[in-house]
Amino acid sequence: MSLLLLGVALVAAAVILLVLVLALGVGTSGPTGVARSLALIEGTVGQDGVPRSELAARDRLVEPVLDATRRLALRLSPSGAEERLARxxxxxxxxxxxxxxxxMGTKGACLLLGAAFGLLWGGLSLTGLVLCIALAAAFFFLPDLLLYNVALRRQERTSKDLADTLDVLTVxxxxxxxxxxxxxRVARTSDGPMAGEFARVLSEIQLGKTRGEAFSAMGERMSLPEVRNFVSxxxxxxxxxxxxxxxxxxxxxxxxxxxxxxxEEKAQKVTVKxxxxxxVCIFPALFVVIIGPGGIRMVQSLFGAGGL
Known part of the structure; x- marks a missing residue:
């Protein structure tokens, strides 16, 4: 029974990992063959209007699985989850x-992967059920955590580059x-988050937004107080x-x-950190080196005096 569970869990993990790898862009992303010819003539090609054999491997194999896992993740997510992910x-x-x-499809796939690892680790028991639920929940929120980490790093880079970017804009x-x-000019010559945000602001202005509306939208996307002050x-x-x-x-x-x-604030925090x-690490070693020989001599003297 344990070998059977091991085999099923490994097969499930391999399938889900294959889906995740292909979802990141591995394989051909555009149509080929007849579908490519139709795309050149008509501009766009729908999957329903093209023979299934002419579709890319990702469209035939991965997209249906991702669509199923996306529906699973939507059922388990609260209302407004898609809007929160968009922000x-x-x-x-x-x-x-x-x-x-x-x-959302990746979240559903991670949920199944965590459940499979939980069953593999704990087996068909109460412990295995608890591990299955815990790992499934942890893997389900893993994409959110990774996305939050990317946003946090982008904010740190924005905070460092904002003054230099505004210098170029002022000049x-x-x-x-x-x-x-x-x-x-800044969007084309600079490299950083603010350059991309300025390019998006210009695109929104060209699409019909006023300058104030475009900059207000940028302030909503960027949660840094410095950026919001600049936008205001x-x-x-x-x-x-x-x-x-x-x-x-x-x-x-x-x-x-x-x-x-x-x-200056970070420099003041160094002494506390x-x-x-x-x-934990340095003082115990110093105590061993400094007090250790004296302690050994004291023990030898006490034991020697007791023996006499």
């Missing part, structure tokens, strides 16, 4: 392999360029007609003060 993807910068549907505006042209200043300057160059200069100075204060490694 998390915005904070993480919308990584290219990931979409809301793909993350472009003071050199005579328009604000939109300066945003385009730009929106108010746009509404009140204040020269944008002066606003950018003041915002850049404020960003540099904020970055210096954050550096280093206390625990000292107490």
């Amino acid at each position: 998390s993807l915005d904070r993480a910068g919308n990584p290219s392999p990931w979409t809301v549907d793909r993350i 472009c505006v003071e050199a005579g360029q328009g604000f939109d042209s300066a945003l385009l 200043a730009v929106v108010q300057a746009d509404r009140l007609g204040i020269p944008i160059a002066k606003v950018l200069r003041e915002q850049t100075s404020a960003m540099r003060v904020t970055r210096r204060q954050k550096g 280093i206390l625990f490694p000292l107490l």
